[in-house]
Amino acid sequence: MNKKKHIFTFFLSVIFFTYWLFPAGESSATTLKDIPPQYETELNYLISKGIITGYPGGEFRPNQPVTRAQAATMVGRALELDGTNRQTPFTDVALGYFASGYITSAYEKGIILGDGKGNFRPEGQLTRLEMAYIIVRAFNLNDVSSVNYVDMPANAEQSAAINKVTTAGITNGAPGNLFKPNNSITRVEFSLMLARALNDDFKVNKEPKETDKSEQPKVPQQPEQSTxxxxxxxxxxxxxxxxxxxxxxxxxxxxxxxxxxxxxxxxxxxxxxxxxxxxxxxxxxxxxxxxKPVQKEPVQNEPPAQNKPPVQNGNERIIAVDAGHGDHDPGAVGNGLEEKDITLDVAKRLERYLTNGGYKVIMTRSDDTFVELDDRVKFAEDNGADIFISIHVNSFDKTSANGTETYYYNGGSKTTESKQLATFMQTRLVEALETRDRGVKTAGYRVIKANPRPATLVELAFISNSSDAEKLGSETYRDKAAYALYLGVQDYYKWLDK
Ligand SMILES: [Zn+2]
Structure with missing residues (x-):
């Protein structure tokens, strides 16, 4: 996209977004005409915080369904996420789309997921079950109790999400002891759940608990006074x-x-x-x-670093993505999973994110075949790869071992770059997968040791640990892992271009 068009699109989106936030005719935040009186307190609370706004003419339209984009926006405002319009990880959400910023932020925080195929369905209606998932993730709800709606889904993950929002006093379902998980959620239902999640005063079925005080989030320890x-x-x-x-x-x-x-x-x-x-x-x-970098003399005929697309010397940056193992070599096996399938799936998802992000990707394997370790390195070499990312999962005899770790080879010609790349990958993975941070480590694994380019080997999580394996077996978590690796690549080039 050329720069002028880029700026134009940006301003268009600012105008549209501003209009959506502050629709014409809405003179004051508390003048929405059609607010159901029984929910006035909750809704005015959200209005006062700028989380919900009305339509032109001062309408709230309580019974209108919420779209997935609107949900991302409201949750994003509630959590004060970054709503700046930007490139999204989804093919069906353009940079100029009003909610591109909040959708990206909510996705990065694992609050809202795509369909695993690169789509977000921004205009799709949100179901009550999806809303439960969003609230659980956004507010880190973990407590469960005996909750049993007549129409509780058989799927354990789905019923757990419904249980958690109910246990937290955020909903008590629909009349008749129903939850109606597949119904679209309306604007008023969505707003009520959000208000209750944000403010304990609005919780339903709130039973006084002795432990209330002790369960308050820990106050961050203040460091020593520094002048x-x-x-x-x-x-x-x-x-x-x-x-x-x-x-x-x-x-x-x-x-x-x-x-x-x-x-x-x-x-x-x-x-x-x-x-x-x-x-x-x-x-x-x-x-x-x-x-703070020392200001460099600008190089002639080169745009400033901030505007530089992910290209190098006028060529596309080539990323070698290496899915560990394959064919007769399954890698680690555990909890009904095989490493070779997980690494291939994550690699393919990473390939898509990188390609969408303007990189050229070469895959050491893109199906269930066996490739020798040295051939993987040679393939990267022959294709002029800039960096090498090897994807693996971990395993250990003790099933309690869990977490994420990332390796680089200490001793090659690109040790500094490799270490930096590994560090970005590790941090992004731990944040996305919510796994234990086992840190960045050094090792002489063949694919990274023999590599003359910056190279890293990630161990996403432990296939031998039931909780880690649950994530490795989940399409949404594998997608999160891929997106985290993509962000790690972005971080790396931002650092390199300094
Ligand atoms: Zn492996």
Whole structure:
């Protein structure tokens, strides 16, 4: 897309988005005409927070179905996710689409998923079951109790989601002890669930529990007072970096910073930097923060780095994607799964994300065939691959071993690049899969050791661990893994182009 057209599309989308947020004729937030009086408190609460808005003419239209794009937008506003329009991982959601930012943010956080084939169906109606899934993921609901609707789905994962939203006091189903999982959810139903998720005062069937206080989310520990004079200016290297209320991915995201944003780092807790965010302390993963680069002399005839598409020397960047094992070599086996199938599926999904993102992808195998390790490296070499990503899953005798780890070879000519690539992959995978972070490690695995290009080998999770294996067996998690690897590639080139 040329730049002018790009800017034009951007402004069009800003106009459209602004209109959608603040429809004409809506003079004040609390003038929506058709709000059902019994839900006035909940709905006005959401209106006051800017989470729901009306249609032109000041209508709320309570009984209209919610589309998946609207749902992503409302949840995104509720969680204060980044709503900036941008390229999405879905073929049916264009950058200029009003909800492209919130859809991408919600997808990155694993709150809303696509269909596993690259589609989001933004205009599709949201079912009550889908809403349950979204609320469970968005608000990290884990508690279950004895919940049994007449029409509870037989599928364990589906009934668990319905159980969790009910247990959390976010819904009590429909009359007749029904949940109606496949019905479209209406704007008023959606809004009520969101209000209850956000504010305990609105919960239904709320039973006072002794443990209420102790179950409050942990208050992030404040680091020792650091004076502003000790703050160091650093820059964000990820495309979008989550800023959290505490030093860990279990803390809430308070805002998102874009690539290149300068931050004032005041201290370090583990692998997390504390930063000064408008006078308050917030936290960011140290993996995506770098020292402020020294300003380079602009090279003639070269566009500034920020505008550079993922190309190198005028050519497409070539990514070698290596699905581990194949054919008579199943790799690790466990919990009814074989490594070779998982690695191939993730590799194919990664291939699609990378291709959509403008990269050229070469696959060491794209079906159930056996390729020798040295031939995988040679294939990358012969095709001029820029980087090499080998996908594997882990296994161990002790079934309790679990988590994600990523390897690079320490000793090759591209050790610095390989380590950086591995680090980006690891961080993205752990965040997406919600697995234990076993860290970035070094090893002399053939496909990375023999490789003269930056190379990494990811061990997505343990096939021998039941909880990890559940994720490896799930299409949605394999898609999340692929998207995480894609984001890792993006992070890597952002870093490299600095
Ligand atoms: Zn393997």
């Amino acid at each position: 502003p004079s000790t703050a160091v200016t650093k820059v964000v290297t990820a495309s979008f970096l989550n800023v959290r209320s505490g030093p860990g991915t279990n803390y809430n995201v308070v805002t998102v910073l874009k690539n290149g944003t300068e931050v004032q780092v005041t201290g370090k807790t583990g692998n997390w930097y504390s930063i000064n965010l408008n006078g308050k302390i917030a936290y960011v993963s140290a993996n995506y923060i770098a020292d």
